[in-house]
Amino acid sequence: MSRAPRNVHVGAGGDSVAAAYGEHDAGRIGSGLELVEIRQYVAGDEAKRIDWKATARLNEPHIREFEAEADRTTVLLPDHRAATGRGRDGQRALNYLREVAIAYLESARELDDPLGCYAVGDAGVTVAEPPSADLETYATIREALTNLTPTAPHGSADGSKASRSGTLRPPEYGRGARTPASARRDTTALADDESPFATTLRPFLEAADPYVDRVEADPLFATARSRLTRLRGSTWTIILTDDGNRAELRETVKIARRGDDHVVVFLAPRVLFDPDAMTDLDAAYDRYLDFEAFRRDLAALDRVEAFEVAPGDRIGALLAQRRRQREGPREAGSKETVDTGGAGANGTGTAENPNAAPGGGDR
Helix, strand or coil: CCCCCCCEEEEECCEECCCCCCCCCCCCEECCCEEEEEEECCCCCCHHHECHHHHHHHCCCEEEEEECCCCCEEEEEEECCHHHHCCCCCCCHHHHHHHHHHHHHHHHHHHCCCEEEEEEECCEEEEEEEEECCHHHHHHHHHHHHHCCCCCCCCCCCCCEECCCCCEECCCCCCCCCCHHHHHHHHHHCCCCCCHHHHHHHHHHHCCHHHHHHHHHCHHHHHHHHHHHHCCCCEEEEEEEECCCHHHHHHHHHHHCCCCCEEEEEEECHHHCCCCHHHCHHHHHHHHHHHHHHHHHHHCCCCEEEEEEEEHHHHHHHHHHHHHHHHCCCCCCCCCCCCCCCCCCCCCCCCCCCCCCCCCCCC
């Protein structure tokens, strides 16, 4: 078993989350189903909770208070495919994602909430525990999480994936992944273009099937579709993965938030786990900004939250580098680097992106 990582940062845009993840009210005033009281409106209350009859009768805004639901069904969807094995022992993406998963498990156990777990390897589901609130389920899931290791790539020996035709394709990087919507936009733009380039490209853009086939064949999406759609009642799905296959993750989130369900995504940025990425902080920071834009896109979806999970010292080094750049130019020919193996104190700084706030705290 790998040693536990130190300096675990969980947050957004370099800022650590303030509250412990996995907690929720149990048996308190909230947004459940049973009416408890009608009280006067205060700033910050949701408009949808206003009781208009009471407001008209009392000539002041009043809202309805309900008793919060006593428990919450939570399903962990940890990804332990080969890509999560980047880095040194104890400092791999999977090590950090596992810490978050175990924190959710402990929270569910303390609150007696039903908990399930469907772990995903390169060949598909490796752990299948339907939601339950009994002690045996908690213990089984904890043991399964503790024993997770990066799986061997399915269909290849070098980390690339095999397509249905048997040819290899590399893992997906960047935000430029094709989607049916983007293909339709590009097709429209080329509609009146009769150049040889447009004529050759147009048939590929018009066909959405390759995208659909590729995503449906990806293990994370396939697991969410086959397992989560069987569950009944409101569910909180916790997806723990990296940002390598963004198209797959985006579609997985859409499946998981079906109905009124909620999704929390914990992402390990590849830039912070690639062995050589931190040797050039300027290039690493550009990749981090790209990751942060993707994380915000996910978090903007209804009933979805998205957080980064990373070594606090590395994300601190990126933000500190940006602060140094903004405060003054470096000496000609110098290059800032950071030791990618250690877990030291965090740096802090101001990101160029206004949504990537100063931070880098650890948990």
